[in-house]
Amino acid sequence: MAKGDKLYFQALVEASKNTAVGDSNALDLLNKAIGKNNSKAQYALATWYLYGKTVKKDYKRAVELLLDSSIQNNEMACFDLAVCYENGFGVKKNSKKAFLFYSKAILLGEKQSIYEVGRCYYYGVGVNKNLELAKVYLDIANMYGIET
Template sequence: MDSAYASAPGVDPRYQRALRLMQREGNEAAAYSLLRAAADDGDGMSIYAIATWLLHGTYVRRNLKEGNRLLRLAADENIASACSDLAVSYYRGWGIRQSYNEAARYYLRAFLLGDVAAAEWIEKLFYWEGTKIAPRTVAREFGRLQAARGL
């Protein structure tokens, strides 16, 4: 869970409490309960946290398919870390059908949302797999984000 995000304005207090429970007490059961409730109400960071728990088998049984489904939901809420993690899943084919187009799309979204480390992965992806990526995939992602910003 992202402690830098937890102090940002507008963060769901249940996410903040879950983070404190994990950091101070390691109380996974209570933290999961808070995260689940916030995720059920649509909190993007809580959805992302539950997704990572599912992907790694933390407290819950490992479930790549469900973890990736939740990553997609969090990515739709513009959570940069969720976009990066989903890009990795698509690139590697972890619990999801491998797609270099989708990997490029989500790495680009992560970068445009402020994840500067995603730039290195975009470069590597285009260098090694560039011929397998449709330029329209990248163009659509730029268009989506411009529309979301009202440009």
């Protein structure tokens, strides 16, 4: 178990009891776990800020937390960060960074990113268009049953 995991899991239990914006107990627990550099807590709070769950929606704060979590190789944080860069949520749109974070997410085991990298190669999003590589990634995504 990583540092701060107990606090992280307690926060999730608290959050499931009360989803009201500003639920300070769950938020306090997550922040304590984040203080212990817990990447799962960083990612969880980032998603709360992305979707306005328990806290007010704040894309910039979400991106800060996603960056911290991605540095610790959290595959979902890398994926969500790629989505933020591709769509300009909390950051300036940057398709190259989006492609890089989708690629990192694949290397960390996040399967939806396989499709996203294939799509990037197919359309030339953040990378030179390459239909051969697109086909490879899209075929692998299809093999995993990922919607294309």
